[in-house]
Amino acid sequence: MSGAMIFIQEDLKINDTQLQILTGILNLCAVVGSAAAGRTSDWIGRRYTIVIACLIFLVGAILMGYAPSYAFLMAGRCISGVGVGFAIMIAPVYSAEISSPRHRGRLSSLPELCISIGILLGYISNYVFAKLPLKLGWRMMLGVAGVPALALSFGIFKMPESPRWLVMQGRLGEAKKVLVQVSNTAEEAEFRLGEIKLTAGIDESCTDDIVKVPKKIGDDGVWKELLLRPSPPVRRLLFTAICLHIFQHITGIEAVVLYSPRIFKKAGVTSKNKLLLATVGVGLTKTLFILVAIFYLDKVGRRRLILTSTAGMIIALAGLGIGLTMADHSKEQLLWALILSIVATYAYVAAFSIGLGPITWVYNSELFPLKLRALGASIGAGVNRLMNAAISMSFISIYKAITIGGSFFMFAGIAVVAWLFFFFFLPETKGKSLEEIEMFFARGSNSRKIEDVEIQPIKKDDLSG
Template sequence: MLKKTKIWGFDINITFVILYLVQVFINSGILLGYVSNYAFSKLPTNLGWRFMLGIGAIPSVFLALVVIGMPESPRWLVMQGRLGEARKVLDKTSDSKEESQQRLSDIKEAAGIPQDCNDDIVQVQKQSHGEGVWKELLIYPTPSVRHILVCGIGIHFFQQASGIDAVVLYSPRIFEKAGITSSNDKLLATVAVGFTKTVFILVATFLLDRIGRRPLLLSSVGGMVLSLATLGFGLTMIDHSDEKLPWAVALSIAMVLAYVAFFSIGMGPITWVYSSEIFPLKLRAQGTSMGVAVNRVTSGVISTTFILLYKAITIGGSFFLFAGVATVGWLFFYACLPETRGRTLEDMEVLFGSFFKWRSALKDEQRKSAGGDNGGQIQMGTKAQE
C-alpha cells in the first residue's frame, strides 16, 4: 500500500513527495548559485570567481556530516538477510506498526523470504559480486525486464538529450545571443531561469498523483518541443537580422523560461520517480544505476559539446535539434511507457513486457480480472488502493 499524507488539503503520496524534494533542493541550489554569482560579480575579478567556486564547499561539508546519521535502505537490508535492522528502519519511517509490517511483508515476498520467518538474521541466496543480477538484467532478461530496462534507460537519456543542461549552464551565452549585452542583465536573467525552475517543480509536486505520470510527462515534453522550436525560430531571426528585433528578443527570453517551466513540471522530476519505481527489487540497484549512468554521461556530452554545436549549426539550429530529440522522446514515451500511478515497486514487473502492445495486454488482463472471482481485489498483480 502506498503511503499518503495530507499537504495543504491534498492527498499526496509521501514517497514521491520525498523524491520530488530531491529535485526541489537541486533546483533551489541552482537558484542560489545564480543569485550568489550575481552577488559575487560585484567583487573584484580576482576575488569574485574564487568565491563563486569556493562557496560550494559549505553545503558539501554539511552533507558529509548528515549522511553519517542516515539509516540503511530496508529493501537492501532484507536482501542481505538483516531482517531485524530492516524492521527497525521501517518502524521509524512508517505511520503505524501495521503499515511497517505490511511494507516488510511486501519486501520479504519479493526477496523470496517466507512470511512466517521473523528471525533478525536469515540466510539468503546471494550471487557473488551481483553476477546473477547482471545476467538477468543484460544477458538473459525476461520480456518484462527488457521492457523495464529500455524504459528506465530511455527516460534518463531523453531527459538530458533534450538540452536542459545546455540551457542551465549556458543561459548567459543564450541570452547574449538573444540580444542582452549587459553582464548585469544576463546574470539577472539567469536568476529568473533558476526561479522559474524552482517554482514549477513545486507545482509538479501536487500534480503527480492527481494526474498520473504519463499525462504529466507527455504534456511536459510536448511543451518542451514547442518552446524549443520557438526559441530556435527567435534566435534564428535575430542571427539573420542586421538590426535589433525587440519582439524576437522578448520571444527568445520567454521561450527559455517556458522551456525550463515545462521541463520542471514533468520531465525533470518524473524521470527520477518513474525509474525508481519500475525495477523489481532484486534488479533495482543495478537497473537504476544504469539509468543514472546514462543520464550523467548524456549530460556531460551535451554540456561539453554545446558551444561546438552552436558554432557549427548556429544557436538557433542547436535548439531546433534539441526540439527534434524531444519529439522523438515524446513518441517513445507515448508508445512504450505504461502508467505506474498506484503501483508498488514489487508489482512493476507484471505491468511491463509487451512494449508497444502494453495497452492491449492491460485491457485483456483487466477483462480477465473483472470476470474472475477476485476481480475487485487484484488487477495486473497490483494491490487495490484504499
C-alpha cells in the same frame, strides 16, 4: 558553472573548446561515479554511499575554489563529477525505497528539487560574487558548493537506512523498525515488510530478526541478469530506463541551463549584470515548477505529467528557435525577438521542470526489481551523465555549425520523438508499490496502465533469463 564561465574564460584566457570540455567533464566523470555507486550501495548501504558522495564532492569543490590554473580547475571538476555521479544515482533510490507508494513520486522527485534549488542558489551566488575582484569571484562561485556537501555528510546520519537494503542483507528486525518509523501505522509497516520479503525470496511468515538471504539476491549473477543475459521483462525495463535518460538531455536542457548567458547575449542582452540576473530567473523558474510537479506527481500521475511536459517543451523550443534566428539575422536589435527568446527560455525550463526533469528519476527508481535496482539505477544515472556531458561539451560547436536558432529547432524535433516514445512505452506507476510494478513487468503486460496486481512470491524464472 554557467555564470562562472564568463569570468573563467576572461581570467584564464581559455577558448570555447576548452570551455566546453571544462563544462562537460564533470558529467563525464560522473559516469564513473554512477557506475561505482550501484555496487557500493549494495555493499555498504544507501546511507554510507551518500556520505561517500558528499566527501568526494567536497574535495572537488575545495580544489576548484583554489584552482590557480586550467589544469587544476579541470582536476577539481573531475573529482566533483565522481561525487555527483554517486549522489545522482543513490539519492532517488534511497527516496524510493524508504517511501510508501502513496508518497513515493513526491519523495523520489525531491533530489531533482534540491538540484534545482542548488542551481538557483548558484545563480544568485554568481550575481553576488561577480562584484568581487575577477580572480576571487569565480573561485568563490565554485568553492562555496562544498558547504552543503559538508552539511549533508553529517546530516545523513540522522536518517534511517533503506528497509529494502536491510532485507537484502537479511536484517529483518532492523528493516521492520525503519518501516515502523516511516509508515503511518504498524499495519502498513507489516504489509510493506511482507511485500519486500516476498520479492527478496524470503518467506512472508518469517519472524526472525536475522535470516540467511537466498543466493539469488546476492551479488553473483546480477550483472549477467541485467546486461549479459537479460530476460524479456528486464530487457524492456532497461530499454525504457535508458531511453528516458537519453531524452531528458538530448532535448536541450543543458544548452539552456549551462549556456543561458550565451542565449540571452545572442538575443540582445549585453550587460554582464543583466545576463546574470536573467540566469537567476532561469533558476527561479526551474525551482518553482518542480515544486508544482512534486505537488501533482502523486495526484495526476507520472505519465500524464511527462506527456504534458514534453508537449510544452516542443512549443517553447520552437519559439526559442524562432526568436534567436530572427535576432541572429537582424542587423539591429529586435525587441520582440528578445522578449520571445527570454519568455520561450523560461517556458521551456518550466515545462521541463513539471515533468521530464523530476519524473525521469522517479521512473529510474521505480522500474527495476529489488535485486537489480541499485545496478539498474546506476546504469541509468551513468547514461544520464554521459548524455549530459555530450550536450555540455558540444553545444557551442553545434550552434556554430547550424546557428543557435537552428540548434533549438533540432532540439524541438528530438522532443517530438521523445513525446511519441513516452506515449507508447511508459506505463502509469502512480500509487503502485515497487513490488506491484515488479510483478507487472515480470508478467509481460503490454498495458500502459498498471492495474491492481496481486503480489505473489516470485518464481525462479520470472526475472531471470
